[in-house]
Amino acid sequence: MTLDLQAEHQATGVDAAAAAARRVVDALVRSGDLSGADMSEVADRLNAVADDLEAAAPPLRDRLVDMWRGDGNTRHDPVTGPENPIAPPLEYTAADSRTIEATATLGLPYQGPPSSVHGGISALLLDHTLGVANGWAGKSGMTAELTLRYHRLTPLFEPLTISARQVSVDGRRIRTVGAIQAGGEDCVTAEGLFIAKYPPRPR
Amino acid sequence: MTLDLQAEHQATGVDAAAAAARRVVDALVRSGDLSGADMSEVADRLNAVADDLEAAAPPLRDRLVDMWRGDGNTRHDPVTGPENPIAPPLEYTAADSRTIEATATLGLPYQGPPSSVHGGISALLLDHTLGVANGWAGKSGMTAELTLRYHRLTPLFEPLTISARQVSVDGRRIRTVGAIQAGGEDCVTAEGLFIAKYPPRPR
Numbered sequence: 032m033t034l035d036l037q038a039e040h041q042a043t044g045v046d047a048a049a050a051a052a053r054r055v056v057d058a059l060v061r062s063g064d065l066s067g068a069d070m071s072e073v074a075d076r077l078n079a080v081a082d083d084l085e086a087a088a089p090p091l092r093d094r095l096v097d098m099w100r101g102d103g104n105t106r107h108d109p110v111t112g113p114e115n116p117i118a119p120p121l122e123y124t125a126a127d128s129r130t131i132e133a134t135a136t137l138g139l140p141y142q143g144p145p146s147s148v149h150g151g152i153s154a155l156l157l158d159h160t161l162g163v164a165n166g167w168a169g170k171s172g173m174t175a176e177l178t179l180r181y182h183r184l185t186p187l188f189e190p191l192t193i194s195a196r197q198v199s200v201d202g203r204r205i206r207t208v209g210a211i212q213a214g215g216e217d218c219v220t221a222e223g224l225f226i227a228k229y230p231p232r233p234r
Numbered sequence: 235m236t237l238d239l240q241a242e243h244q245a246t247g248v249d250a251a252a253a254a255a256r257r258v259v260d261a262l263v264r265s266g267d268l269s270g271a272d273m274s275e276v277a278d279r280l281n282a283v284a285d286d287l288e289a290a291a292p293p294l295r296d297r298l299v300d301m302w303r304g305d306g307n308t309r310h311d312p313v314t315g316p317e318n319p320i321a322p323p324l325e326y327t328a329a330d331s332r333t334i335e336a337t338a339t340l341g342l343p344y345q346g347p348p349s350s351v352h353g354g355i356s357a358l359l360l361d362h363t364l365g366v367a368n369g370w371a372g373k374s375g376m377t378a379e380l381t382l383r384y385h386r387l388t389p390l391f392e393p394l395t396i397s398a399r400q401v402s403v404d405g406r407r408i409r410t411v412g413a414i415q416a417g418g419e420d421c422v423t424a425e426g427l428f429i430a431k432y433p434p435r436p437r
Contacts, residue, residue, distance in 0.1 A: 043273070043274065044267065044273045044274075045262060045265060045266055045267060045269065045273050047273060047274065047277040048262055048273045048276040048277040048280060049262050050277070051276075051277045051278075051280035051281040051284060052255070052258050052259055052262055052280050054280070054281065054284035054288075055255055055258070055280055055283050055284045055287065055319075056255055056259070056318075056319045056320060057284075058283075058284050058287035058288050058291060059248060059251055059252050059255055059287060059317065059318075059319060060310055060315075060317060060318050060319075061287075061288075061291045061292075061294070061297055062248060062287055062290070062291050062292070062297075063248055063292075063297055063300055063301055063309070063310065063317055064247060064248060064300070065291075065292035065296060065297055065300055066248065066287065066290050066291055066292065067290035067291075068286055068287050068289075068290035068291075070246070070247045070248050070250065070251045071246065071247075071250065073251040073254075073283060073286070073287065074250040074251040074253070074254045075254075076279065076282075076283050077251060077254035077255050077257070077258050077283060078254040078257065079279075080258050080261075080276060080279050080280060081254060081257035081258045081260075081261050083271055083276070084258065084261035084262060084264075084265055084269065084271050084276065085257075085261050085264075086271075087265070087269050087270035087271035088261060088264045088265050088268075088269055088270075089264075089265070089266075089268035089269065091264070093268060094264055094265070094266055094268055094342075095348065095349065097266055097267070097268055098266055099348055106266070107263055107266065107342065107345065108345065108346065108352065109343060109344060109345070109352055109354070109355060110352075110354065112263075114262065114263060114266055115259075115262075115263050115343055116258075116259045116262060116263075116319075116343070117259060117320050117343050117344075139297075139310065140312060140318055140319070140320050141312060141320075142310065142311065142312070143311065144376065144432070144433050145298065145302055145433055145434070145435055145436050146298065146436070147433070149311065149312055149313075149358070149361075149362070150361045150365075150376075150377040150380070151312070151313065151357055151358030151359070151360070151361035151362050152312060152358060154354055154357035154358060154361055154380065154382075155352070155354030155355060155357060155358050156354070157354070158352075158353045158354035158357055159352070159354050162353075173347065173353075173384065174353040174382075174384050175383070175384055176381065176382065176383050176384070177353070177357065177381070177382045177384075178379065178380070178381045178382075179357075179377075179379065179380045179381075179382075180378070180379050181376065181377050181378055181379070181380075184433065229347070230347050230348055230350070230387065231348070232348055233348050233349070
C-alpha cells in the first residue's frame, strides 16, 4: 500500500469551495450576536448555496465509492481533508521514517477554554496524526485505545506543532505516540494502540 | 454556579446562519468532484458571505468577552454550540443527577473509516460530554487525562446515544465515564480525569 502523507490540495473545484466554507465557519463563530451583518440574509444566502449543492449532489453510494477510491489518504476527512470545511486542514511533513508533523494555527471554531483549543479537538488532531504516522511508517490500523494527557492549555491563534511517531509493531498491535506543542512545550501528549485491520472500502 | 445542560437554540439570528452553514458543510463533503454544481461559483458565493461577515464582525476581544459572558454553557463550542457550524450540535437531557445523554446522527463531514464516525470525532464528543456531565453533577473542571476505548465501528447515518456520568470527586480530582452507543451496544467508551480548576473568563 502506497500512502502519501496527505491528499494534494487544489486551488480550484471543491477544495476552493471548502476553503471558502471554512472562512464562513470562522467568520460566523467570530460574529455571534455582535455582528453588524443581517444574519437572516446570511442564512438565506447559505441555505440557497446548500439547496444548489444538494440538488447537484451525486447519490450517496456513488460518493462513498468515489471518496474511497485508491489506497492513498482521503480528501474528505475532518483533519486533513481539503474537501472538508471542518478540517483545519493539517498538512504533514516527514521528520524521519517513523515520524510526521504538521504546523497549524487554530481559530475560534476550535475553542474549548477561553482562547484555548478544545481538549476534544486536540484529541481529534492527535488520533488522526497517529494514524497517518502509522501509514507513513509502513503499517497502519484502526484505533483500539487512545490516551490523552493535558499538560497545559493549548493556545488558539498561535502556531502549533502536531507530531506523531510509530514506536513499535508487535504482530497486529501497533503503538504510536504524539504531541501537540506550542512554543516548544508539550500541551497535549497521546499514546495510541492500533490494531492492523481495516474495514473494506466501498465499491 | 448555575449550569444549564446547554445553550438554548434559536430559530433566527446567528443560530439560523450557523444551521445553514452546517448544511453547506455537509453538502460540500457529500459533493466532492462528482457534483453537477459549478464549484467556482459556489466558492465565489461563499467567499462573498465570508467577506460580508468579516467586514461586520466585532473586534476579537469584544467577541471573546461576549462569548464568555455569564456562567452557563457556551453557545460557540464545537460540540453543542448552536453558533458553531462544526458542532453537530449535541443537545443533552439529564438521565439522573449525575448522568446526561444526547442523541445525534452524524453525516459525512464526521467520517473516519468508511461509513463510520472518525475516532477523533468520537473523542471530541465524549470529552465535551464528560465535561458537561461534571457541570451537571455540580463540580466541573478541566480535562487532565482522557482514555478512549474503541470496541466496534461507530456508524454514520444512524442515531447514536452519547452519555456521560460523574463517578467520583476526591478533592479537586473528578472521575467521569462515558460512552457512545449505537443500537444499545457500546461503540466507544471513555474514562476521564478532570481537575477542578478553570482559567478566568475574558472580561
